[in-house]
Amino acid sequence: MVASPSPIPLLSMRGIDKSFPGVHALRKVDLQLHAGEVLALLGENGAGKSTLIKVLSGAHLPDGGSIRIQGEDPQITSPVDAQRCGVAVIYQEFNLVPALCARENIFLGQERTRVGFVHHGNEQRSAQELFERMGVTIDPEAPCRTLSIAQQQVVEIAKALALSARIIVMDEPSATLTLKEVERLFAVVRELKSQGIGIIYISHRLEEIFEIADRVTVLRDGLHMGTHPIADLTRKGLIEMMVGRKLEEDFPKRRCKPGGERLVVEGICRDGFVDNVSFSVHASEVLAVTGLVGAGRTETARLIAGADPCDAGTIKLDGLTLAVRSPREAIRAGIGLLTEDRKAHGLVLVHSVRHNFGLPNLSWLSRLHWINARRERDEFARYVDSLQIKIPHQDQLAKNLSGGNQQKVVLAKWLARQCDVIIFDEPTRGIDVGAKYEIYLLINQLAAEGKAIIMISSELPEVLGMADRILVMHGGRISGEITDVSNANQQDIMQLAIG
Amino acid sequence: MVEQRLSSVFVRFTADYGMVFVLLSLGAVFSLTTARSQNPGGAAAGHLLADQILSEVPDNADVLIVVGETILDTRFAEVLAQDLDQGGATVLQVVQGGPSQVRQTLEEIASRGTVVDVIACQVRQSRYRFIRRPSSALKPLADARVMVPKPYFWPDFLKTSNIRAIANRVVVIAIIAIGMTFVIITSGIDLSVGSLIAFSAVVTALLIRMGGAAEATAGVMVLSGLAAIALCGALGAFSGSMVTVFQVPAFIVTLGMMQVARGLAFILADSQSIYQVPESFTLLGRGFVLGIPNPVLLMLMLYAVAHVMMTRMTLGRYIYAVGGNKEAARLSGVPVRRVLLICYTACGALAGLGGVITASQLKSGEPNYGDMAELEVIAAVVVGGTSLSGGEGKVLGTLIGALVMAVIRNGMNLMNIEPNVQRVVLGIVILGAVLLDKLKKSGWRLPRD
Numbered sequence: 002m003v004a005s006p007s008p009i010p011l012l013s014m015r016g017i018d019k020s021f022p023g024v025h026a027l028r029k030v031d032l033q034l035h036a037g038e039v040l041a042l043l044g045e046n047g048a049g050k051s052t053l054i055k056v057l058s059g060a061h062l063p064d065g066g067s068i069r070i071q072g073e074d075p076q077i078t079s080p081v082d083a084q085r086c087g088v089a090v091i092y093q094e095f096n097l098v099p100a101l102c103a104r105e106n107i108f109l110g111q112e113r114t115r116v117g118f119v120h121h122g123n124e125q126r127s128a129q130e131l132f133e134r135m136g137v138t139i140d141p142e143a144p145c146r147t148l149s150i151a152q153q154q155v156v157e158i159a160k161a162l163a164l165s166a167r168i169i170v171m172d173e174p175s176a177t178l179t180l181k182e183v184e185r186l187f188a189v190v191r192e193l194k195s196q197g198i199g200i201i202y203i204s205h206r207l208e209e210i211f212e213i214a215d216r217v218t219v220l221r222d223g224l225h226m227g228t229h230p231i232a233d234l235t236r237k238g239l240i241e242m243m244v245g246r247k248l249e250e251d252f253p254k255r256r257c258k259p260g261g262e263r264l265v266v267e268g269i270c271r272d273g274f275v276d277n278v279s280f281s282v283h284a285s286e287v288l289a290v291t292g293l294v295g296a297g298r299t300e301t302a303r304l305i306a307g308a309d310p311c312d313a314g315t316i317k318l319d320g321l322t323l324a325v326r327s328p329r330e331a332i333r334a335g336i337g338l339l340t341e342d343r344k345a346h347g348l349v350l351v352h353s354v355r356h357n358f359g360l361p362n363l364s365w366l367s368r369l370h371w372i373n374a375r376r377e378r379d380e381f382a383r384y385v386d387s388l389q390i391k392i393p394h395q396d397q398l399a400k401n402l403s404g405g406n407q408q409k410v411v412l413a414k415w416l417a418r419q420c421d422v423i424i425f426d427e428p429t430r431g432i433d434v435g436a437k438y439e440i441y442l443l444i445n446q447l448a449a450e451g452k453a454i455i456m457i458s459s460e461l462p463e464v465l466g467m468a469d470r471i472l473v474m475h476g477g478r479i480s481g482e483i484t485d486v487s488n489a490n491q492q493d494i495m496q497l498a499i500g
Numbered sequence: 501m502v503e504q505r506l507s508s509v510f511v512r513f514t515a516d517y518g519m520v521f522v523l524l525s526l527g528a529v530f531s532l533t534t535a536r537s538q539n540p541g542g543a544a545a546g547h548l549l550a551d552q553i554l555s556e557v558p559d560n561a562d563v564l565i566v567v568g569e570t571i572l573d574t575r576f577a578e579v580l581a582q583d584l585d586q587g588g589a590t591v592l593q594v595v596q597g598g599p600s601q602v603r604q605t606l607e608e609i610a611s612r613g614t615v616v617d618v619i620a621c622q623v624r625q626s627r628y629r630f631i632r633r634p635s636s637a638l639k640p641l642a643d644a645r646v647m648v649p650k651p652y653f654w655p656d657f658l659k660t661s662n663i664r665a666i667a668n669r670v671v672v673i674a675i676i677a678i679g680m681t682f683v684i685i686t687s688g689i690d691l692s693v694g695s696l697i698a699f700s701a702v703v704t705a706l707l708i709r710m711g712g713a714a715e716a717t718a719g720v721m722v723l724s725g726l727a728a729i730a731l732c733g734a735l736g737a738f739s740g741s742m743v744t745v746f747q748v749p750a751f752i753v754t755l756g757m758m759q760v761a762r763g764l765a766f767i768l769a770d771s772q773s774i775y776q777v778p779e780s781f782t783l784l785g786r787g788f789v790l791g792i793p794n795p796v797l798l799m800l801m802l803y804a805v806a807h808v809m810m811t812r813m814t815l816g817r818y819i820y821a822v823g824g825n826k827e828a829a830r831l832s833g834v835p836v837r838r839v840l841l842i843c844y845t846a847c848g849a850l851a852g853l854g855g856v857i858t859a860s861q862l863k864s865g866e867p868n869y870g871d872m873a874e875l876e877v878i879a880a881v882v883v884g885g886t887s888l889s890g891g892e893g894k895v896l897g898t899l900i901g902a903l904v905m906a907v908i909r910n911g912m913n914l915m916n917i918e919p920n921v922q923r924v925v926l927g928i929v930i931l932g933a934v935l936l937d938k939l940k941k942s943g944w945r946l947p948r949d
Contacts, residue, residue, distance in 0.1 A: 308831055332833040346831055349824035351891045360821055360832040363814045370813045414832070 009072045011036045011199040012057075012088075012168050017066035019052055026052040029066070030225045032218055034168060034199040039190060041214035041231070042203045043243055045405075045433030048220040050203055054170050058090045059083035070168070089161030090170040093177075093431075095153050099146035104128045106145055107160045131159040134196070135189045150294075151182035158189065169193065170201040175209055176431060179293040179459070180495065187213050205433060206460070207236055219243055244435045252466030253438070255445045259469055260284035263453040264336075264422045266305060269314030274300040276477040277314075282422065282453040287444060289468030290457045292498045297477035298457045299341055302424045305455075306338035307331035318421065332361055337420035339411055341427040341457070343404070347411040350400035354392055355381050357399050358414045384413035389439070405436035412443065423447060424455040429463065441467060461491040473497035518940070519885060519900040519933075523907065527657070530911035534656040539623045542572045545649040546579025549620055553647055554587040557618055564609070564644070565594045566602055566621040566631070573622065580620060592616060603630050607637050616644040623648050656914050664793060668785075668861065670906035671795040672697070672854040673873065674899055677880040678806045679736075679847030681898045684881050686823040686843050687890025688743060688750035693851035693877055695761035696732045697870025700855025702765045703728040705774035705865025713776040721781055729852035735761060736848015737841060744837040750844075758874070765867035775864035785860030795857050802850075806895045819843060824891030879926075880905055883933040905929070 012034040019027040027049045034040050044050050055061040057068065059080045068077060075086040097106045104124050113123045128141035137155050145153055154174060161169050171190075175183045190200060190213055202214060210217060211231060219226040219242045226242050264282040269275060275297045282288045290298050303309045305316060307325040316323050318334060325331045328338070340346035348357050358381045359366055366377045381395055390409045392402065399407060408428070415423065425444065429437040444467065448454050458464050464471055471483040473494055481497035483489045540548055553563060563584055567573040573596065581591045592614060595605045602625070609616070619631065619641070626632070626648045634642045656662060676693050683690045707724035708716045716724075735757060742753040787794040810816035818839045821829035830836045854873075859865045884901025886893025908929060912922045939945075 306831070327835075328831045329833040329835055338831060340831060345825075346827050349821050349828050349891065351824045352820060356817065356820070359817065360829065360834065363817060364833075367814050370815060372812055372814060372817065374812070 010034060010069075011071060013069045013072075014053070014057065015067050015069075017053065017056055017068075018064045019056060019061060020064055026223050027056070027063070028223045030220065030223070031228075032201075032225075033228070034201060036167070036197045036199050037194050038215045039194060039200045039202050039213055041210045041217045042201050042220070043210065043217055043239065044220035044226075045243055045435055048243075048433075049223040050220055051172075052223075053220070054090060054172065054201070054203070057083065057168075057170065058088055084164055084166075087165060087167035088170070089164060089166035089168070091154070091157045091161065091172065091174065093173045095157050097145045097153055097156060100144060102142045102144050103139055103148065103152075103156045103159075104141035106156055107131065107141075107163050109160070111164065127163065128159065131162050134162065135159070135192055137185070137189065149182075150177050151179075151185065154178075154186065155189065158193075166198070168199045168201070170203070172203045173205065173431065174202070175204060175206060177294065181293075183209065205431065207239060207434075208462070210239070211236070240434050243433070251438075251462070253442050253445055255287070255448060255469075257285045257449045259286035260451065263319055264305075264455075265317040267315045267317070269301070269304050269316065270312045271300060271304055271309060272312055274477055275304060278474075278477075278479055279314075280472055280479065280482075282455055284451045284453060285448045286469045287448050287454045287456055287467055289464040289471045290455060290474060291459065291461065291464045291471060291494060292474035292480070294459065296474040296498065298474050299426055300477070301474070302338055302426055302455065302457060305331070305422075306336055306424060308338065332418065332420070333364075335421035336424070337361070337415045337418055337422070338424045339415055339426060339428060341430065343407050343411055348399045348407060350398070352399060353396045354390075354399050354402070354410050355395040357410055358384070358417065361414055361418050380417055381413065384417060388413055388416075388443070404431045405433055408432055408436070408440070412440070416443075416447075420452070422453045422455070424457070426457045427459065428456065429458075429460070461494055464494065465489060465491070475499070518936075519883070519897060519904060523900055523904050526904065526907050526911065530657040530907065530914065531655040534911070534914045535653065536656065537651045538654045538656075538659070539651050540649045541622065542575050543579045545622070546576045547583060549576075549647065549649040550580050550583030550587060552650065553584060553618055553620060554589060556647075557589075557645065559588050561589045561617040562592050562615060563589050563618045563620050564592050564606075564616045564641075566606075566619055566625045567594065567596050568622065568624060569597060576622065584620075589618075599628055602628070606630065606641060610638045610640045613640055616641055619644045619646045621646065621648060623651065657911060662910065662914070666903075666906050666910045667793055667796045669910070670902050671793070671799045672857055672861075672870075673876050673880055673906070674902040675795075675799050675802055675857070676847070676851045676854045676873070676877045677884075677898045677902050678802055678895060679843075679850035680877045680881050681806075681884070681886055681893055681895050682819055682843040683750070683847045684878075684886050684888060685819055685890060685893045686840055687826075687888075688840070688843070689754060689878070689888075690736070690739065690844065690847045690851075691751065691754040691874050692735070692739065692757035692761055693847065693854070694870040694873035694875075695758045695765065696735065696848060696851035697855040697858055697873055698765040698867050699735075699761040699768075700728040700732050700852040701859035701865040701869050702769045702774060702867055703731060703865070704856050704859050705777055706768055708778075708781065709774055709776040712778075714778050716778050716781075718780065721778070725784075725856040728856055729849050732761075732852025732855065733845050733849035736851070737845040739848070740841040740844030743844065744840045762867070769865065769867045771867060773864050773866045777859075777863060779863075782860055782863050785857050785862075795861070798857075803895060803899050810895050815839070815842065820891060876905065879930050883930060885933075885937055887937070901933075904933075 010033045014032040016029045016031065017027050018029055030049065030053055032053065042050050052061060056063045059077045059082050062078060067074065070086050075082065077083050077086060098109065107128050108124050113120045125141050132139050135155060135158065139148065139152050139155060145156060148156065158169065174186060178186060193200060204210060214231050216228055216230050217234060217239065218228040221243060260283055262281045263284050266281065267279045268277050270277055278301050292298050304311050307328045307330055310326065316325060323334045325334060344350060355377065359377050363372060366373055378395060385392065388409045390413065391406055399410060402410065428440055444454060444456065456467060465486060468486050471486060471489065471494065472479055473481045475498055483493065553561065565577050565580055567577045577594045577596065581594060584591050593609065595602050626646050630638055631646055680690060680693065704724045707727060708721055711720035711724065739753045739757050742748050743750045784794055789797060810819065818834045821834050822836050822839050826836060855869065858869050880902035881898050882888065883904055884897035886897060905926065908926065909922065912925060
């Protein structure tokens with residue numbers, strides 16, 4: 002359903018220009034949002050989506066251009082101004098205080114008071130009403146840290162509504178949700194839409210865009226590539242608009258066939274997370290592990306990589322039983338884990354990319370504890386070249402890179418380590434389409450070298466497109482295995498994942 | 501483009517050497533404010549005055565040397581007499597003592613009718629009334645020329661003795677600050693170092709007393725010192741294992757260790773000063789090699805080693821990584837616990853070394869040494885640009901930080917600023933340094949909340 006455009010758009014951004022030292026982030030970008038519409042904002046990482054949103058939310062001042070909300074110029078110069086004008090942004094990382102309850106978070110900074118005291122009853126009623134408006138049930142008195150990620154997201158939205166927001170920006174809202182939760186999120190979004198709220202929806206998952214969006218605005222390298230109703234677009238056309246080149250296929254073909262068994266996991270357990278999991282990975286094989294969030298996939302990977310201690314079970318590599326008690330020992334044995342959360346677990350953000358690259362590799366980049374700095378520099382330069390990592394110099398701090406480039410630095414550091422078993426945990430999360438394809442190519446190349454690959458992913462098209470074999474987990478156990486991947490479909494996997 | 505590169509060079513230079521700049525400016529300010537006319541003393545003055553006398557008065561002059569009672573005066577007289585002797589002048593007598601004593605001796609000399617060509621003395625003696633305007637009893641001396649070493653214009657701050665005083669003060673703090681830098685880079689803290697100074701000093705002195713007291717051999721002294729350092733290292737390792745194995749916050753662990761070590765020091769010393777140590781024990785703390793105090797040499801060597809370790813060796817890289825992101829470091833195969841343990845052990849051992857140096861400098865071990873030293877050490881590290889949130893910092897920055905604090909303190913002493921005002925100033929310096937560091941990191945803008 003496409004909302005009929007009202008004469009005055011809810012939000013109209015015209016000719017927005019913004020430069021940072023060395024980067025022209027936005028070049029005369031236009032964006033229009035009508036009441037009761039979902040506008041998808043698309044673009045690769047670094048295309049300027051975040052900058053545009055930060056201009057709208059008052060975090061950045063634009064160098065040029067105008068913003069009009071319902072035809073009026075609201076003079077947004079700070080986040081408080083934006084809030085006052087009814088603009089709310091829900092970021093990937095939530096702004097909730099974990100120890101406070103849902104109600105307290107919703108009214109944080111705008112408490113309903115009566116003679117100076119917080120009016121609990123009033124707040125509680127309002128919170129209930131807000132939740133009802135979205136068709137969800139959440140206990141307003143539950144501390145936020147006990148809520149699921151999906152519930153926390155709803156609390157964030159309720160917080161925006163409590164501020165009587167008319168424009169809600171959602172930045173990658175589905176990134177950490179399970180399929181079922183995404184569906185519930187969409188129900189909430191449709192509910193908001195029907196109440197005349199304009200929604201800007203940012204996502205890398207094109208399937209979702211086609212399901213929920215009315216129109217799509219595409220940015221590329223800070224330029225406005227165009228805005229079209231979703232009905233006029235195809236998936237392929239959309240990708241081409243974003244990356245500026247024609248994509249032959251979503252997933253590259255692999256030419257190698259799996260060889261003999263390399264990694265054999267037997268009956269590993271971790272109390273409360275992983276329950277008696279056994280499987281094997283062959284040489285040149287990509288084994289995809291999928292399931293809902295909380296199914297124990299990441300936890301299983303952490304056991305194999307020595308990040309958490311096993312309560313029971315054995316892990317064998319090439320016939321040898323490994324006693325892995327720490328990541329250090331696992332790495333020495335030839336097992337590398339590329340974690341899901343790059344910022345928290347993959348990189349030391351305050352250090353240079355080269356030092357990050359060197360961290361797992363110092364044992365062979367050094368002699369008698371002396372680091373061979375030149376060798377480290379040369380090796381890293383080789384990977385910067387081959388992975389096309391975009392950095393001004395090797396001393397660039399990791400925190401200043403875009404998500405895709407950060408992931409490439411993580412890849413570089415593990416590729417250089419030459420592990421026999423490589424575990425990718427959500428390797429393409431938060432990464433743009435072009436970079437995704439490059440990472441798939443890399444995984445295939447590693448498989449061709451005879452390595453055993455485990456790829457954990459929630460994105461079913463990716464799982465189906467990349468895997469030689471699929472394991473589905475549910476509640477800490479393996480609930481099913483799909484060996485004939487070419488004839489499998491998403492429904493088959495979901496059946497197993499739901500358990 | 502060029503402009504950008506220039507500005508980035510400037511930014512990196514100020515980031516790396518900004519504090520050097522502050523240190524040099526402080527030196528310049530204190531040099532200007534404490535500049536005044538100086539009277540040379542000691543051996544240097546002796547040489548100087550001998551040259552003056554030999555060039556200005558005819559050969560074979562008869563010289564009477566009048567000096568005060570200090571060691572410097574004695575040295576002055578010795579050198580002067582020796583130089584004059586070699587230059588062909590005759591030294592009649594060296595008159596040493598207080599005013600009345602000098603007067604009495606001079607009267608005796610005068611009564612013997614001895615002819616004196618030159619009275620060589622220090623400025624203080626030249627101002628004695630009986631030398632400026634000799635009375636009748638001293639008439640025969642009235643024709644003698646009174647000569648003093650030529651005064652020169654120089655800041656108190658830059659006098660060798662003052663520089664040495666700064667160095668001696670800073671050395672213990674700076675050595676311990678190396679270990680503290682390691683610990684703070686791992687985003688920890690060690691509050692026990694002040695107490696460990698006392699513990700180490702007491703243990704060293706106690707062991708020397710048991711190993712022969714004032715007659716103890718060099719071997720006993722070296723072993724005593726090493727034993728104390730090893731014990732402090734062990735206490736540091738204990739703190740480290742509490743932090744790593746039981747994951748108790750470092751602040752609490754080392755707060756406890758601070759009390760334990762201080763208490764042990766008082767118990768071991770029986771609340772007394774232990775001073776039964778040989779004279780030669782002061783060699784470490786007061787000795788010189790090529791005019792540089794031994795502890796300063798030791799400190800410079802340790803800084804060189806630490807700097808190389810932090811920038812060129814795997815351990816250094818690991819220390820930064822553990823502080824920058826412990827979990828990422830662990831998952832990258834960094835032996836996090838071992839690294840932390842090494843840091844706390846090194847910090848304890850270096851505090852132990854600081855204690856041994858303190859004991860040597862003061863020629864005794866007392867349980868109240870190093871009171872509040874932990875705060876001075878932490879201040880040096882923070883002023884040196886190491887972030888308390890971990891992952892960032894430089895060892896050489898810490899040395900500069902320690903010097904900045906010591907120079908400010910010394911400069912204020914020279915300017916006779918009241919101790920309580922000094923505290924206020926030093927506190928403001930710490931706050932200012934941290935503020936500057938924050939502003940520098942946020943690109944000279946106010947951080948948003």
